[in-house]
Amino acid sequence: MAELVVLIDHTAGTPKKVSLQMLTAARSLAADLGSEVAAVWLGPGAADASAQLGAHGATKLYHWDSDEASAYVTLPQVEALEAVLDQTDVAAVLFASTNHVKDVAARLAIRVDAGVITDCTGLGVDAGAIVATKEVFGGELITTSRVADGKVPMFGVASNAFVAEPADGAAPELVALDVTLSDVAKAAAVTSVEKQSDSSRPDIAEAAIVVSGGRGLGKEDGFELIEQLADVLGAGVGASRAATDAGWYPHRYQVGQTGRTISPSLYLCAGISGAIQHRAGMQTSQNIVAINKDPEAPIFQITDFGVVGDLYDVVPALIEEIRSRTS
Amino acid sequence: MKVIVPVKRVPDTAGDKIIDPETKTVDRDAVESVLCPINEFALEEAMRLKEEHDAELTVLLVGPDEAQPVVRKALSYGLDAGLQITDEAIGGSDALGTAKIIAKALEGTEFDVVIFGNQSTDARTSLVPAAVAELLGLPSLTYARHLEIDGDRIVVHREHEEGYDVVESTLPAIVSVVEAINEPRYPSFKGIMAAKSKPLNVKSLADLGVSADDVGAGAAAATLYEFEPRPPKEAGTIVEDDGSGSAARQLAEWLAEKKFI
Ligand SMILES: Cc1cc2nc3c(=O)[nH]c(=O)nc-3n(C[C@H](O)[C@H](O)[C@H](O)COP(=O)(O)OP(=O)(O)OC[C@H]3O[C@@H](n4cnc5c(N)ncnc54)[C@H](O)[C@@H]3O)c2cc1C
Ligand SMILES: Nc1ncnc2c1ncn2[C@@H]1O[C@H](COP(=O)(O)O)[C@@H](O)[C@H]1O
Numbered sequence: 001m002a003e004l005v006v007l008i009d010h011t012a013g014t015p016k017k018v019s020l021q022m023l024t025a026a027r028s029l030a031a032d033l034g035s036e037v038a039a040v041w042l043g044p045g046a047a048d049a050s051a052q053l054g055a056h057g058a059t060k061l062y063h064w065d066s067d068e069a070s071a072y073v074t075l076p077q078v079e080a081l082e083a084v085l086d087q088t089d090v091a092a093v094l095f096a097s098t099n100h101v102k103d104v105a106a107r108l109a110i111r112v113d114a115g116v117i118t119d120c121t122g123l124g125v126d127a128g129a130i131v132a133t134k135e136v137f138g139g140e141l142i143t144t145s146r147v148a149d150g151k152v153p154m155f156g157v158a159s160n161a162f163v164a165e166p167a168d169g170a171a172p173e174l175v176a177l178d179v180t181l182s183d184v185a186k187a188a189a190v191t192s193v194e195k196q197s198d199s200s201r202p203d204i205a206e207a208a209i210v211v212s213g214g215r216g217l218g219k220e221d222g223f224e225l226i227e228q229l230a231d232v233l234g235a236g237v238g239a240s241r242a243a244t245d246a247g248w249y250p251h252r253y254q255v256g257q258t259g260r261t262i263s264p265s266l267y268l269c270a271g272i273s274g275a276i277q278h279r280a281g282m283q284t285s286q287n288i289v290a291i292n293k294d295p296e297a298p299i300f301q302i303t304d305f306g307v308v309g310d311l312y313d314v315v316p317a318l319i320e321e322i323r324s325r326t327s
Numbered sequence: 328m329k330v331i332v333p334v335k336r337v338p339d340t341a342g343d344k345i346i347d348p349e350t351k352t353v354d355r356d357a358v359e360s361v362l363c364p365i366n367e368f369a370l371e372e373a374m375r376l377k378e379e380h381d382a383e384l385t386v387l388l389v390g391p392d393e394a395q396p397v398v399r400k401a402l403s404y405g406l407d408a409g410l411q412i413t414d415e416a417i418g419g420s421d422a423l424g425t426a427k428i429i430a431k432a433l434e435g436t437e438f439d440v441v442i443f444g445n446q447s448t449d450a451r452t453s454l455v456p457a458a459v460a461e462l463l464g465l466p467s468l469t470y471a472r473h474l475e476i477d478g479d480r481i482v483v484h485r486e487h488e489e490g491y492d493v494v495e496s497t498l499p500a501i502v503s504v505v506e507a508i509n510e511p512r513y514p515s516f517k518g519i520m521a522a523k524s525k526p527l528n529v530k531s532l533a534d535l536g537v538s539a540d541d542v543g544a545g546a547a548a549a550t551l552y553e554f555e556p557r558p559p560k561e562a563g564t565i566v567e568d569d570g571s572g573s574a575a576r577q578l579a580e581w582l583a584e585k586k587f588i
């Protein structure tokens with residue numbers, strides 16, 4: 001049976017939410033295509049995660065337990081995936097459309113002559129082929145496209161585009177991969193990993209709720225208030241470019257055209273005007289809330305709920321309201 | 328040291344986009360085109376290598392004749408020479424097609440480092456740099472927020488969600504940069520004037536030995552067959568804070584209704 005190959009993105013032994021979302025999407029595609037869902041886990045930890053992956057639809061789990069998977073830049077993952085594709089009849093490859101994984105996809109695509117569609121927000125089957133929808137030009141247009149015949153179809157799946165739902169799948173069949181890295185694959189080494197994030201907060205691409213702050217905070221300390229609001233909501237923290245440029249918050253939290261594109265269930269921003277470049281990174285969020293003292297701020301064109309007011313009055317009052325309701 | 332900076336001409340994000348219903352590509356004549364802003368960070372980083380290592384800098388652009396002002400614009404930052412690949416067959420190429428053209432152009436050029444932007448503001452695939460690296464069999468040190476070259480070694484701080492990885496390889500290498508890496512300078516008046524007379528080499532696909540069949544819309548791996556404007560959003564609730572705390576209360580109620588709290 002042809003296989004829908006899903007590259008599992010994981011951190012510290014736990015699959016990221018996007019991975020379970022991809023498996024859920026793959027399950028319904030596989031049903032339409034008459035294929036099976038094969039997950040791929042690169043690096044240690046596959047055995048522990050296998051039950052969860054199976055529950056979400058993987059009937060097979062290819063795994064490569066070696067630390068080499070992350071010891072070098074990108075290519076170990078490419079070569080492990082090549083080993084998977086070598087031994088299976090592949091219907092399509094699904095991967096998380098995040099920066100580092102897109103590099104894996106690009107290099108793999110050249111090796112196996114694939115066509116790649118990144119940042120897919122919808123996947124369906126039409127006339128036996130997978131069709132993908134994605135938002136382009138900052139979400140102004142929605143396109144539907146498919147990979148040309150004769151190419152391996154590869155789809156980068158946007159975080160939060162699908163809802164992860166466990167089915168009652170059994171534990172997947174485990175298939176250990178035998179990978180011998182080429183010399184090229186070892187040419188760029190990862191010499192250290194610098195973790196700087198506060199791991200108590202979810203990553204903004206994965207988070208169901210993101211709270212962002214902008215120039216309207218007026219000062220770096222303003223982010224303490226944003227973080228407090230985020231923490232009572234269990235949210236991730238984002239920032240506009242004006243805020244990251246000012247050095248108030250690190251660039252990796254920047255939302256927008258040249259930052260990250262996210263699609264949480266709730267995006268709540270304070271002191272952000274809603275410039276087109278900012279909207280490009282968040283306007284597919286399911287619910288948008290803004291707090292801004294300027295009633296003419298463009299962000300209010302896309303809000304589901306807007307508060308016109310000074311964030312230094314509204315946000316503390318909101319935190320109190322939430323605390324009193326949840327305690 | 329020789330450094331190449333591939334730059335792209337993109338429609339201005341702030342302008343209205345029009346997709347040609349027949350070719351299903353962006354009508355680039357209908358909107359003002361600019362140097363992709365992310366490439367300014369790559370140009371700045373290249374200038375630093377010029378200042379620190381006396382590097383020789385070349386701009387590379389794949390695109391039509393009309394894109395030449397973008398090459399000149401890039402040169403105005405202080406780079407030394409331009410290389411433009413222009414051919415009617417190029418139009419409609421996807422990211423991997425563009426990567427094949429860039430890789431061929433690089434094969435015929437001497438270089439130690441190629442500095443890409445981490446994405447382009449229109450396509451936003453981020454596929455081109457890693458695909459070029461693969462085609463050339465070179466390391467892809469992408470998403471650099473810091474870059475250092477010492478002899479024949481390059482060290483990059485590769486940004487990710489939780490911080491960054493320190494990665495290193497020998498040269499030559501392919502790099503892409505994120506905007507956190509530096510603060511681009513503005514081209515000086517002198518730079519703008521000098522850019523007009525800098526050498527600009529224009530080549531066709533045939534000059535590179537690329538078959539027209541391998542690029543362009545026909546060879547694009549993904550076929551676009553439908554597009555529609557994003558449906559307009561229904562107007563939401565707007566409340567004004569009158570200092571009584573009622574706005575925050577209403578927002579909290581709304582959040583509770585939506586089950587966010
Ligand atoms: C090539 C390019 C790429 C870009 N990429 C990005 C990107 O990825 N992400 C991004 O965000 N931007 C990006 N930008 C920048 C973008 O154009 C805007 O400049 C930026 O988003 C503005 O940030 P801001 O909304 O925080 O600041 P401003 O636009 O200055 O808005 C501040 C807002 O805060 C409000 N305010 C002030 N004080 C208060 C208060 N006390 N209480 C409540 N409200 C208050 C003001 O009314 C105002 O609306 C990019 C620009 C370019 C040219
Ligand atoms: N037509 C092009 N000519 C030269 N460089 C390009 C072209 N398209 C993309 N690039 C480079 O590839 C980077 C990533 O673009 P993309 O993969 O389209 O997101 C850009 O920042 C440019 O450096």
